[in-house]
Every structure is written in C-alpha cells, then in structure tokens.
Amino acid sequence: MxxxxxxxxxxxxxxxxxxxxxxxxxxxxxxxxxxxxxxxxxxxxxxxxxxxxxxxxxxxxxxxxxxxxGLGLVRWAAPGTFGLDLVRLVRPVLHKLRDDSGETACLYVRDGAFRTVVSLAESRHPVIRLFVVGMVMPLHAGSAGKVFLAWDRLALRDAVGHGLARFTEHTIVDIDLLNQQLAQVRADGYASSFEERDLGAASLSAPVFGLTGELSAVIGIGAPTQRMTSADVPRLAPLVLDSAAAASERLGYRAGMARDVTG
The missing domain is CATH 1.10.10.10 (Winged helix-like DNA-binding domain superfamily/Winged helix DNA-binding domain)
Known part of the structure; x- marks a missing residue:
C-alpha cells in the first residue's frame, strides 16, 4: 500500500x-x-x-x-516542432525571408480558432516585435490569421464561432467588414495588418500550400510600426509572396493546384 x-x-x-x-x-x-x-x-x-x-x-x-x-515553458516545448517535415523543409525559406526583409519571419499553423508559431527566424534589429515558437494568437486579428480565414472556410467558421474579440481599436469585429477584407486578401494573394492585435505592431503574410493544393501553413514577417507602415507594403509584399511560393514548392505544391476552399 x-x-x-x-x-x-x-x-x-x-x-x-x-x-x-x-x-x-x-x-x-x-x-x-x-x-x-x-x-x-x-x-x-x-x-x-x-x-x-x-x-x-x-x-x-x-x-x-x-x-x-512562462517563456521558459514555451522554449522547452519548441523541440517538439523540430521533427515536423513542414518546419524542417521551410526553415531555409524563413531565414532567407528574414535576411531579405530585415524583419522577423514566422511560420504558422492553425488549430481551431487560433494560429501558432511553429518556426521563426528572428530579426537582427535591436528593436524587434517579439515572437516565440509556441506563441498562440487569434485568427481574426493579424495578417497571418487573415490568410487562414481567406483560404480556409473551416478556419472562418471556427473563428466566428469562437467570437471576434476586440484587442485594439483597429481590430475588425464586424463579420461583413471582415468578409470584405478577406475577399481583398484573396485578390492580392497576401494580407497586411497594422495594430490589429497589438499597438505598435505590423505584419504581412501569405499562404503556403501543400502537395495536394490545400492550405498547409502561413508564412510572414512581423515588425514594429516604426519600421513597417502601409507605405512599405509594395516593397515587402513581393518578398513575402516569393517566400510563400518557395515554401509551397518545397512542400510539393505546383502553381495552379490550390484548392478553392472558400465557397
């Protein structure tokens, strides 16, 4: 006993x-x-x-x-992602995006109404926007989340079902306005965000497609608004789009295979 x-x-x-x-x-x-x-x-x-x-x-x-x-717990959990084919295959693309843009590059996957950072290449600037592997964020606030919503109707269903919480005055919580934004994201091929989740934070993201054309992940950059404003989007968007295309290619995707999962 x-x-x-x-x-x-x-x-x-x-x-x-x-x-x-x-x-x-x-x-x-x-x-x-x-x-x-x-x-x-x-x-x-x-x-x-x-x-x-x-x-x-x-x-x-x-x-x-x-x-x-604790951030220590997040760091200890990080090795759990290193065995993923997705993380291993896309890591070189993340480092190139960081080097080309000068900003922190992140790779996200979706879990229900949230997105999680599974890999990153941190900016070398002394002032950065903080990201850590394992960081969990909502879908409706921020460019990476908007990409998930734009290319995955199940993501939109989960986000709306969970509730569109307001984080700043710039957070979109009206479903009609959100749908208008998502249509524009699909038309542009990428999403940009300014202070939707955190004041002083900006991001720009694009979709990563897998072998069968499904949305597998989202790749993007994040920076303080002192270095990234709407005026920087025309310069940075091609870098993010090229990185998304390179990451998709490494996963076996070929142009024209993307599924229409938004209907």
Missing amino acids: AEERGGTAPVLVLRKFKQILESFTIEEPELTLQQITRATGLPASTCQRLVHNLVREGFLDRYDDTYRV
Whole structure:
C-alpha cells in the first residue's frame, strides 16, 4: 500500500500542475493567484505553494500580482516542432525571408480558432516585435490569421464561432467588414495588418500550400510600426509572396493546384 501511495502522489501533483497551467487561456493570459485558485478549485494554500514552485522552475512567469505561462515553458516545448517535415523543409525559406526583409519571419499553423508559431527566424534589429515558437494568437486579428480565414472556410467558421474579440481599436469585429477584407486578401494573394492585435505592431503574410493544393501553413514577417507602415507594403509584399511560393514548392505544391476552399 505504501508503494502504491508513493507511485500515486507524483501523478496527483502533476495533475494539479496541469490544472493550473490549463487555467490560462488566450482570453485571459494573465491571472492573479486568486483567479487561478478559483479556476482550479484547489485549496488556496495548495494552489499558492504549487504556483510558487512553477514560477521557481520557469513554468510560470510573475508580473507584479499576476502570472502567465512562462517563456521558459514555451522554449522547452519548441523541440517538439523540430521533427515536423513542414518546419524542417521551410526553415531555409524563413531565414532567407528574414535576411531579405530585415524583419522577423514566422511560420504558422492553425488549430481551431487560433494560429501558432511553429518556426521563426528572428530579426537582427535591436528593436524587434517579439515572437516565440509556441506563441498562440487569434485568427481574426493579424495578417497571418487573415490568410487562414481567406483560404480556409473551416478556419472562418471556427473563428466566428469562437467570437471576434476586440484587442485594439483597429481590430475588425464586424463579420461583413471582415468578409470584405478577406475577399481583398484573396485578390492580392497576401494580407497586411497594422495594430490589429497589438499597438505598435505590423505584419504581412501569405499562404503556403501543400502537395495536394490545400492550405498547409502561413508564412510572414512581423515588425514594429516604426519600421513597417502601409507605405512599405509594395516593397515587402513581393518578398513575402516569393517566400510563400518557395515554401509551397518545397512542400510539393505546383502553381495552379490550390484548392478553392472558400465557397
């Protein structure tokens, strides 16, 4: 019986750690200790002790009286993406896009109503827009998300079903206006975004198609608005489009194979 208790206790602790980490969401990425306790249902003293342990080990970061998932945990999760064919094949394209544009280049995949950074090549500028592998963002705010919405009707369904939250005054939350923008994105072949998710942030993205013509990923660049404005789009868009075409080719795509999944 003692041996059984000894084997069970670590599992119970891990389950509590999991409860704490799962209390953080896209809508509420920062929580107070009281909010974590309420979300998990754990006793206050137990929750406080476990949270402090998670902070000490880098699983959570503390900012004044709030906590969020630690960047250390995101970094540790990054090797999980390195075995993906997509990441391995597109990595050279990301580095070239970073070198050609001077800005951070990112590769995204979709999961439901969200997009996740699975690979990146960070800008060498001293002032950058921060991205990390594993970073999760909504679809309707930002250029990469707009590309998913423009070429994948299931992505649009998931985003609208989840709700179009407003992050800044520039976030599009009206479905009719969003559909107008997506039609323009399809016509242009790329999307640009300025301060839709974060003030002072800009991005430009294009679709990456797979072997059978399906939308496999999105590639793009992100930068502070002090270096990227709407006036820079004509210069930067061809770089992003060329990179998207090169990434698609590395995945086996040939021009003209793209599926029409927007109807």
